[in-house]
Amino acid sequence: MIYSSELIKGTLKTIVLKLLSDNTRMYGYEITQKVKELTFNKIQITEGALYPTLHALESDGLVTTETEYIGKRVRKYYRLSESGKGKTVEKVNELADFMETMVFLLDLKPRVAAL
Amino acid sequence: MIYSSELIKGTLKTIVLKLLSDNTRMYGYEITQKVKELTFNKIQITEGALYPTLHALESDGLVTTETEYIGKRVRKYYRLSESGKGKTVEKVNELADFMETMVFLLDLKPRVAAL
DNA sequence: AAAGATACATAAGAATATTATGTATTGATA
DNA sequence: TATCAATACATAATATTCTTATGTATCTTT
Numbered sequence: 001m002i003y004s005s006e007l008i009k010g011t012l013k014t015i016v017l018k019l020l021s022d023n024t025r026m027y028g029y030e031i032t033q034k035v036k037e038l039t040f041n042k043i044q045i046t047e048g049a050l051y052p053t054l055h056a057l058e059s060d061g062l063v064t065t066e067t068e069y070i071g072k073r074v075r076k077y078y079r080l081s082e083s084g085k086g087k088t089v090e091k092v093n094e095l096a097d098f099m100e101t102m103v104f105l106l107d108l109k110p111r112v113a114a115l
Numbered sequence: 116m117i118y119s120s121e122l123i124k125g126t127l128k129t130i131v132l133k134l135l136s137d138n139t140r141m142y143g144y145e146i147t148q149k150v151k152e153l154t155f156n157k158i159q160i161t162e163g164a165l166y167p168t169l170h171a172l173e174s175d176g177l178v179t180t181e182t183e184y185i186g187k188r189v190r191k192y193y194r195l196s197e198s199g200k201g202k203t204v205e206k207v208n209e210l211a212d213f214m215e216t217m218v219f220l221l222d223l224k225p226r227v228a229a230l
Numbered sequence: 231a232a233a234g235a236t237a238c239a240t241a242a243g244a245a246t247a248t249t250a251t252g253t254a255t256t257g258a259t260a
Numbered sequence: 261t262a263t264c265a266a267t268a269c270a271t272a273a274t275a276t277t278c279t280t281a282t283g284t285a286t287c288t289t290t
Contacts (some may be wrong), residue, residue: 117244121247123247124245124246124247125246127246127247128246129231154250160248161247163247163248163249164246164248167247168246168247169244171246185255187254187255187256188254188256189254189255
């Protein structure tokens with residue numbers, strides 16, 4: 001089962017930032033695979049969503065990039081900037097808070113073991 | 116603190132359906148106030164978001180409506196249809212599942228007491 | 231040799247929110 | 261009693277952010 005895409009909306013940027021905060025640096029394709037792996041295929045980030053998001057993070061100064069060649073193939077690494085680190089904490093905290101609120105609002109506690 | 120709007124995206128329809136499943140029938144303004152109250156002002160549903168959503172639920176056959184006059188002021192009640200009840204269970208379950216996945220993906224467990 | 235995986239990117243379109251605006255009634259207050 | 265806030269609906273222009281489709285190219289496995 002893959003989540004209906006609308007749920008991903010609004011959380012993609014936070015997911016990307018959090019992964020970058022755990023991994024020093026990552027490249028786009030790696031991010032898609034890591035998310036797929038960590039979510040047991042439940043979340044599949046499409047390229048059309050990811051690359052514009054990464055470019056936005058860069059133009060907002062939250063990440064810096066390093067382009068490298070693996071053979072003849074280009075690979076673009078993304079790394080959190082200092083402001084990106086701060087932003088990550090903010091976004092993750094906000095999402096955690098939001099999720100607590102949703103658990104209460106939708107009374108999810110009794111039906112979800114892991115929450 | 117009010118959540119940045121992007122988080123609401125994708126959850127609004129689920130919130131509305133769940134409230135309707137708990138309350139027999141509700142009208143639009145009532146829904147905005149109930150959400151505000153239950154979330155201690157953290158989630159404020161704007162009218163520009165709510166009314167189109169309610170109209171979409173109606174045109175999808177998930178809710179039925181009853182218009183009543185309170186004095187001279189019109190009030191439009193929304194009530195879940197049978198298919199709406201089924202859809203509500205689906206959407207709430209999916210959201211709960213998604214949130215479990217996010218807790219794992221973003222490692223939120225250690226930082227959020229209520230989760 | 232071909233297919234699938236790796237790796238980037240962009241563009242057209244859809245969905246869904248924000249912000250602004252509009253209409254109108256009712257209740258509270260100065 | 262005039263005015264403001266709250267109640268109650270609705271829509272339109274705009275913005276954001278995703279999907280889907282398309283494009284290019286390399287590398288690996290069969």
